[in-house]
Amino acid sequence: MIFRAIFFTIFIVTFSFADDLRDNKGVKTFIDMMVRKHNIKPSYFENLFKSVQIQKTPLNIILKKHPKIDKKILKKRYPYYGAWDRYKAFKVTPLRAKEGAKFIKKYISTFKKAEDIYGVDKEYIAAIIGVESVYGKNVGKYPVFDTLSTLAFVKNRRNRFYSKELEELILFCIRNDIDIKSIKGSHFGAIGLGQFMPSNYEAYGVDFNNDGKVRMQNPIDTIGSIANYFYKNGWKRGVDVAVRARYRGNRFRRLKTGYTKLYSQSYLKKLGIRARYRWNYKKKVRLIKLNRKDFDELWFASRNFRVITRYNHSAYYAMSIHQLAQLIKKELKKR
Numbered sequence: 001m002i003f004r005a006i007f008f009t010i011f012i013v014t015f016s017f018a019d020d021l022r023d024n025k026g027v028k029t030f031i032d033m034m035v036r037k038h039n040i041k042p043s044y045f046e047n048l049f050k051s052v053q054i055q056k057t058p059l060n061i062i063l064k065k066h067p068k069i070d071k072k073i074l075k076k077r078y079p080y081y082g083a084w085d086r087y088k089a090f091k092v093t094p095l096r097a098k099e100g101a102k103f104i105k106k107y108i109s110t111f112k113k114a115e116d117i118y119g120v121d122k123e124y125i126a127a128i129i130g131v132e133s134v135y136g137k138n139v140g141k142y143p144v145f146d147t148l149s150t151l152a153f154v155k156n157r158r159n160r161f162y163s164k165e166l167e168e169l170i171l172f173c174i175r176n177d178i179d180i181k182s183i184k185g186s187h188f189g190a191i192g193l194g195q196f197m198p199s200n201y202e203a204y205g206v207d208f209n210n211d212g213k214v215r216m217q218n219p220i221d222t223i224g225s226i227a228n229y230f231y232k233n234g235w236k237r238g239v240d241v242a243v244r245a246r247y248r249g250n251r252f253r254r255l256k257t258g259y260t261k262l263y264s265q266s267y268l269k270k271l272g273i274r275a276r277y278r279w280n281y282k283k284k285v286r287l288i289k290l291n292r293k294d295f296d297e298l299w300f301a302s303r304n305f306r307v308i309t310r311y312n313h314s315a316y317y318a319m320s321i322h323q324l325a326q327l328i329k330k331e332l333k334k335r
Helices: 002-010 025-038 056-063 071-077 083-091 094-106 108-118 122-133 144-153 159-176 198-204 219-232 265-270 303-311 315-334
Strands: 016-019 052-055 242-246 258-263 285-291 296-301
Touching: 025 144, 025 159, 052 056, 052 144, 056 144, 083 285, 083 315, 094 108, 094 122, 094 315, 108 122, 108 219, 122 219, 122 315, 144 159, 159 198, 198 219, 219 303, 258 265, 258 303, 258 315, 265 285, 285 303, 285 315, 296 315, 303 315
Parallel strands: none
Antiparallel strands: 016 052, 242 296, 258 285, 285 296
16 A cells, blocks of 8 residues: 555646635634633734645645556566565665764764653664655755645645644744744654654753754754654663564464554464564564565564654554664664
């Protein structure tokens, strides 16, 4: 499903057009709420919604306005087996691991500070930044205010969610004295090296360089904020994230899998499913299946793996972070 969605987005029209949203009923209600709730002067909004570039790409994705694609083409490009192989090829590479080790070396004092305060391994913090923005090389090119305004006020199933994100963005920019129109991000409004949504900056953002502001594009603030995100979502210092498991056969269909499915390790052992290597986690485990071309990989995952899925609700995403972090760790030992 992940790669099918990616395939569709390639064909989505990516143009945008300017629109005056000041007469939009939803915008008027939103402005009244912001003035009343946050005591913001009405003059602040006078020109804000005057010329909004309606962002068609994210809108079409949410509305599922995809062109019809030949099923034979889909099957050829994205066969039933091998989803993990394709996903991993984009996320977990030797080059990205080398860049991650280099990034850690550059900000080593900041990473050590994050480890000391939050107990989160530096390799996992770096892996998040590597997957989300390639260590700051790809933070997004879309105007975040226009994106959130589009998704908040052009009718779609997620209007309420994006209206809240727009509210948080405005408050964040006012608090930190940032020109809201200057912020660029992903096509869904995620910002900075860690690709936080605006609400996450309020909940987890950390002024880690002590300059009095949380800066979205600042690597030091990003490192502290990601560590804080993991810590507040339950990351436990020194607990292994995942371990490969053994089972009989090439395809695993015996039990339901996924990061929400919990099994005791003793029960799994009775079924002939056990960890390939000794690890330090004795509680119930998540059973994660990775669909590969010729077989299924099976993994035991700990509570820390579940914490990673809080960042992105995908077992494949969390496993890519884990495996990239392990590659970065190996690279650091070489240096």
